Amino acid sequence: MTRDSKNILVVDDEPKILEAVASFLKSRGFSVYTAENGTQALELFARMNVALVVLDLMMPDMPGEEVCRAIRKKSRVPIIMLTAKAQENDQLEGLGLGADDYITKPFSLKVLCARIEALLRRAGDDLIPLTMKNSWNDGDLYVDFAQNVIRKQGRPVSLTPNELKILSALVKYPGKVFTRAELITLALGDEFDGYDRAIDSHMKNLRQKIEDDPRSPAYILTVHGLGYKFGGE
Template identity: 35%
Template structure:
């Protein structure tokens, strides 16, 4: 699993790419401007940047040069500009690869994997685990079932997805941005009530409340974490 920053201002293309990459197991953060991309690249560790050149605030080639001033993260330019001069300009500015729209998710994935292997930033896939255990909570990923002690939990699809995502990262605080992108598949952080409502429903089924959490903990201003009761 790799952490990918997607820089794409077309909302339709952005949503499609976020969905495709998330389905493939990547954690995707999407932004629509060069300024936002530079801020994220400077403030967090990324495995790869997927960069469109036609951005609303700054030309992608100029943004790429600025990005190289703050990070050595591998960059794939994904754009509709297919001329030789555009390709040469992007590569000279610091791009590691260049792919012309339209392209298939399989083509993009192959390019990403090849670049990650070349740069040594490809993260090993976690060992396959069918059942996750956090305290007395058991989550069967294959059967999509969860059990608390001897009691089977009746969970909606989204409740199960949220619980499973957190259980795969026990005791780690997962940000709201990551949850909305990885669990809901949205390219933008939406209304926080989406997460809060599902967390509230999940707590009821776990026999706890936000005031007295046992497993599901809210870290104010950051996100959620799942941990075994002390």
């Protein structure tokens, strides 16, 4: 996915920092959303398809640590903590909460941008299947991503390109819970202008094709309130 298709959410209660970071990232081709407090940040995150969050820790209404916890409950989107807290314990605490990187103020805009690009590359690479061929449940389901071949109990299964992308992402991380927004980004792209519930239709179709009983799935599992994950063994 190209850099200019990535949406970055920048959260900071200092208007000058917010403006500087947003302006610099936009000049590098990113789409940028800004929030001046934690409440606004979570509202934006819920509505927008965000690829990465730059999060200040010291905010008046809600600590950045609390915002990080709230995001981590529903998404594994990369988070860079941006803060004046320079002590080692503060950094360890932030990383322990689920942040992917930690930058102290004052900071270089070029370094921040480089860290963002590195995390986005890593996030994209992580969704490539570790193996191109695999089978589950004693050969009940077989997938060859290199040849785009899927078999159910030995019979060929025809998947749409979007269904194949979704299955690929789920298979790569059997224990990872993907939000609907994350799956939409993978399958439909950032230009998708519909409802995130559209992913449910793809999941329904996938279940019809690869499950013995779509109403009691073994592979495409729903995690209520969060999203979907893969359950094959």
